[in-house]
Amino acid sequence: MNIRSNAGRAKALATSLVTLLAILEWPQTAAAFHVRGVSIVSPTVNSVTRTVTIGVVESTGTPFGPHTGAGIQWGDAMGTAKAWTHTATNTAFPGINFYSVAGVSHIYPDLTDRTITVTSDCCGPSGFSPLTNKVVVTLGCSDTPKGGCNATATKEQLQIKNNVDPSKDKLKLKWQNGNELAFSDPTASAEYFICIYAPGLVSQTVIPSAANWSATGKGFKYTEPTGAAGGVSRVKLQQGTGTAKIFIKAFGTNLANPVTPLTQPVLVQIQNSAGQCWEHQFTSPEKQNTASGFKDTEP
Numbered sequence: 001m002n003i004r005s006n007a008g009r010a011k012a013l014a015t016s017l018v019t020l021l022a023i024l025e026w027p028q029t030a031a032a033f034h035v036r037g038v039s040i041v042s043p044t045v046n047s048v049t050r051t052v053t054i055g056v057v058e059s060t061g062t063p064f065g066p067h068t069g070a071g072i073q074w075g076d077a078m079g080t081a082k083a084w085t086h087t088a089t090n091t092a093f094p095g096i097n098f099y100s101v102a103g104v105s106h107i108y109p110d111l112t113d114r115t116i117t118v119t120s121d122c123c124g125p126s127g128f129s130p131l132t133n134k135v136v137v138t139l140g141c142s143d144t145p146k147g148g149c150n151a152t153a154t155k156e157q158l159q160i161k162n163n164v165d166p167s168k169d170k171l172k173l174k175w176q177n178g179n180e181l182a183f184s185d186p187t188a189s190a191e192y193f194i195c196i197y198a199p200g201l202v203s204q205t206v207i208p209s210a211a212n213w214s215a216t217g218k219g220f221k222y223t224e225p226t227g228a229a230g231g232v233s234r235v236k237l238q239q240g241t242g243t244a245k246i247f248i249k250a251f252g253t254n255l256a257n258p259v260t261p262l263t264q265p266v267l268v269q270i271q272n273s274a275g276q277c278w279e280h281q282f283t284s285p286e287k288q289n290t291a292s293g294f295k296d297t298e299p
Contacts, residue, residue: 231255
């Protein structure tokens with residue numbers, strides 16, 4: 001009995017394996033457990049135009065069954081479907097194929113942080129669920145204050161003027177006597193952002209890269225007398241140890257000043273698209289904090 005029973009079990013197992021292999025080889029999406037991974041590559045952000053561009057790469061086993069494209073959810077209720085292009089076969093790992101989608105762009109309605117989710121068109125090696133990957137992109141200032149910012153300045157000033165005539169609005173910011181040896185180059189691609197948190201984000205201004213920036217030998221300066229970009233007319237970034245400085249002036253109807261009075265503590269961060277950040281937190285008592293403006297100097 002035991003011999004016949006074991007033989008019967010072996011026959012049943014063999015039949016099951018043949019059936020399983022037939023299912024795996026069947027050319028349909030639901031059974032093609034061949035996706036090894038999906039990645040978001042080379043995301044670029046233009047905060048002036050609120051445009052994000054990404055690439056997508058998927059690695060697979062020996063391809064069989066439908067293999068169509070990537071699904072991209074941009075984090076603002078909008079989605080994009082893009083067909084794959086077979087780009088390479090990994091010679092180091094025979095049978096591994098790479099498919100890609102390059103240069104997919106999306107324009108956002110505002111500067112809110114977004115989470116982009118990319119989904120493979122089929123299934124992972126351990127189940128029916130498609131594989132996903134995510135990346136958070138920051139357009140302009142981060143929604144909440146960044147951590148780890150440079151707070152070495154020993155002299156700071158923030159001055160905001162809100163006039164009944166918006167053409168007379170003004171902003172002045174000084175971050176002085178700090179330590180900074182390398183500002184990311186705004187004459188190339190680094191965008192800079194003026195971020196005011198009180199305590200949530202109440203104001204942000206994007207200073208575009210390239211145009212109107214020049215190198216000074218000790219850093220960079222920005223000059224644009226009309227204030228066309230967020231009202232910003234002058235910026236100075238000076239590198240040094242104990243002498244580093246950030247100076248910003250802005251004015252006029254293009255200036256996105258926060259509504260005053262502000263709620264303390266008031267945290268000012270200068271962020272850039274390269275991930276750098278400089279900050280100072282202003283606390284009471286301030287010199288002025290009324291409906292017409294805010295002013296404080298520390299120490």
